[in-house]
Amino acid sequence: LARGGILPVKPSETRDVINLDGLWYFTTDANFVENIEEADDLGQGLNLMPVPSSYNDIATSLILRDHVGSVWYKKYFFVPGSWSSKRVWIRFGSVCYNASVIINGASVVNHSVGHLPFATEISRHLNYDIENNVLVEVNNILDRYTIPQGYVDQVGGGKLHQFVKFDFFNYAGIDRPVYLYTTNDAYIDDINIDIKLNGTTGLVTYSTEIVNPKGLKQQINILDKNGHLVAVGSGKSGTLEVENAKLWWPYLMRPDPGYLYTFEVILKQNDTLIDHYKQRFGIRSLYYDNDTFTINNENIYIRGFGRHEDSDIRGKGLDLPLIIRDHHLIKWIGANCYRTSHYPYAEEIMDLADELGIMIIDEVPSVVTANFSKTLLSNHKQAWSEMYQRDKNRPSVIMWSIANEPRVTIPASGDYFKQVVQHVKTFDTSRPITLANMYSYDIEYSGKYLDIIGVNRYEAWYVNPGQIDGIVPRIKSLITGWRNLHNKPVLFTEYGADVEEGLSTLPSFIWTEEYGNDLITEYFKAFDQLRSQPWFVGEMIWNFADFKTDTDIRRVGGNKKGLFTRNRQPKAAAFVVRKRYWALAHQLY
Numbered sequence: 001l002a003r004g005g006i007l008p009v010k011p012s013e014t015r016d017v018i019n020l021d022g023l024w025y026f027t028t029d030a031n032f033v034e035n036i037e038e039a040d041d042l043g044q045g046l047n048l049m050p051v052p053s054s055y056n057d058i059a060t061s062l063i064l065r066d067h068v069g070s071v072w073y074k075k076y077f078f079v080p081g082s083w084s085s086k087r088v089w090i091r092f093g094s095v096c097y098n099a100s101v102i103i104n105g106a107s108v109v110n111h112s113v114g115h116l117p118f119a120t121e122i123s124r125h126l127n128y129d130i131e132n133n134v135l136v137e138v139n140n141i142l143d144r145y146t147i148p149q150g151y152v153d154q155v156g157g158g159k160l161h162q163f164v165k166f167d168f169f170n171y172a173g174i175d176r177p178v179y180l181y182t183t184n185d186a187y188i189d190d191i192n193i194d195i196k197l198n199g200t201t202g203l204v205t206y207s208t209e210i211v212n213p214k215g216l217k218q219q220i221n222i223l224d225k226n227g228h229l230v231a232v233g234s235g236k237s238g239t240l241e242v243e244n245a246k247l248w249w250p251y252l253m254r255p256d257p258g259y260l261y262t263f264e265v266i267l268k269q270n271d272t273l274i275d276h277y278k279q280r281f282g283i284r285s286l287y288y289d290n291d292t293f294t295i296n297n298e299n300i301y302i303r304g305f306g307r308h309e310d311s312d313i314r315g316k317g318l319d320l321p322l323i324i325r326d327h328h329l330i331k332w333i334g335a336n337c338y339r340t341s342h343y344p345y346a347e348e349i350m351d352l353a354d355e356l357g358i359m360i361i362d363e364v365p366s367v368v369t370a371n372f373s374k375t376l377l378s379n380h381k382q383a384w385s386e387m388y389q390r391d392k393n394r395p396s397v398i399m400w401s402i403a404n405e406p407r408v409t410i411p412a413s414g415d416y417f418k419q420v421v422q423h424v425k426t427f428d429t430s431r432p433i434t435l436a437n438m439y440s441y442d443i444e445y446s447g448k449y450l451d452i453i454g455v456n457r458y459e460a461w462y463v464n465p466g467q468i469d470g471i472v473p474r475i476k477s478l479i480t481g482w483r484n485l486h487n488k489p490v491l492f493t494e495y496g497a498d499v500e501e502g503l504s505t506l507p508s509f510i511w512t513e514e515y516g517n518d519l520i521t522e523y524f525k526a527f528d529q530l531r532s533q534p535w536f537v538g539e540m541i542w543n544f545a546d547f548k549t550d551t552d553i554r555r556v557g558g559n560k561k562g563l564f565t566r567n568r569q570p571k572a573a574a575f576v577v578r579k580r581y582w583a584l585a586h587q588l589y
């Protein structure tokens with residue numbers, strides 16, 4: 001299932017890079033594709049679309065926001081003559097959901113999972129030293145076999161509507177950067193790094209995938225953060241030793257979190273350099289069994305939240321100011337982890353997590369899965385494999401989440417998730433597998449296949465709204481019920497309350513800042529009564545920030561369970577959580 005490598009684009013002596021981000025011609029109307037430069041389907045005489053960005057909220061029209069089906073993007077670009085002796089590739093960080101890419105009229109690649117990168121060689125379709133064009137057809141339709149699922153139906157006036165069961169706006173478009181880059185005929189296609197610790201020595205077991213390796217030699221260097229050489233090797237696989245290794249620690253667990261080494265591959269034919277690639281990695285050990293989950297032999301206690309890639313105007317489009325702001329807030333609040341709910345996040349975001357020591361629960365884009373067909377299973381495995389291929393070497397990724405809130409009370413879900421787990425284990429046994437479950441332990445079929453149980457529960461919100469007093473006993477009995485049934489570590493993956501920023505009453509009332517604070521404070525009491533047990537591995541609030549959802553009478557301008565507003569300013573709960581997360585960090589380490 002896993003295809004070739006999908007290494008991030010990095011310039012080096014052997015690789016040139018052109019970034020295609022910027023303004024692309026855009027239309028929602030198939031009739032305009034031939035002369036997209038003249039398109040005026042949005043009726044404003046403005047047919048330019050920024051990349052990266054979701055397209056939905058850019059214009060003023062409902063036609064665009066609620067569009068169902070294909071849209072087209074086109075960009076003209078120049079390729080220098082010096083590239084004609086090279087292989088030239090095009091790489092998309094993510095297109096939601098289905099992408100068909102056409103270069104100078106020739107179809108070059110189709111890709112159908114959102115939130116994940118894809119690349120293909122386009123050398124023979126290019127014109128060198130003159131202009132070229134790329135046309136991308138982007139289709140946002142979700143059906144019963146896509147990951148995630150949805151269905152399209154006709155609504156009032158015969159209009160098509162995309163129905164989804166998940167609770168976030170179904171943004172679409174070219175959401176992440178687009179690059180052209182070159183390699184030689186022979187090149188480094190993939191790197192696998194596996195870490196073990198032997199005392200203070202880091203054992204770095206690696207393998208590389210080289211295309212056209214005949215007659216080539218590989219040199220491997222491991223460099224520390226200052227660029228000093230700490231280990232050397234050669235050949236396509238082996239184990240290198242890094243003595244007195246500086247470990248990758250989570251944020252606030254040690255003074256210098258997120259320490260990264262560089263794994264450098266130098267590919268040569270005699271003295272001629274053929275390829276040169278630098279991949280960052282961290283040295284850390286993970287261990288899990290029925291009772292514990294440790295990093296570098298220390299118990300992990302997760303303080304975090306679920307998040308979304310979401311902001312106004314750009315939707316899920318990568319936005320560097322936003323992601324840097326987010327990571328300032330994550331550090332400010334003292335969190336050490338987040339789940340990439342409910343899909344893999346941009347590589348630029350994952351790089352920050354690696355660098356800052358933020359642990360990641362990496363979630364495949366499977367949310368509210370309800371049919372457990374063979375076709376869906378195969379697409380689910382494919383989506384996970386692509387995520388694995390992208391993220392396997394990241395020290396920040398400490399756990400795989402294989403689904404959020406699937407309908408696991410249906411018996412067929414048992415075999416389905418057993419097979420997803422088996423699939424994951426054939427690639428990676430170093431990281432535990434979880435699933436965020438909304439049901440109770442006694443009525444569901446997935447728990448026995450997981451390494452760590454993920455529990456979502458909205459006690460005193462969706463369940464027993466207003467009954468703050470019930471939180472401690474009910475949450476404790478839910479968690480211990482899971483524990484007693486499966487004898488596995490338990491992680492609280494979601495809880496929270498919608499809070500309308502600035503709404504305030506005394507005594508507290510649902511939707512107010514006070515109610516939000518009171519509710520989370522009760523959950524803290526429940527967690528505190530369990531925290532001394534190493535099998536209780538952490539707490540994650542829903543959500544980091546407010547985010548946009550589908551049209552829904554429960555949502556006033558979106559989901560308001562954020563600790564921060566959609567504009568990334570703190571609500572009252574952010575200060576309460578900050579106090580707790582910093583205190584926990586100081587108590588524990």
Ligand code: GCB
Pocket residue numbers: 166167168404405438456494542559561
């Ligand atoms: C959940 C879902 C999440 C929703 C959240 C809510 O259980 O996992 O995607 O946004 O509840 O606020 O309803």
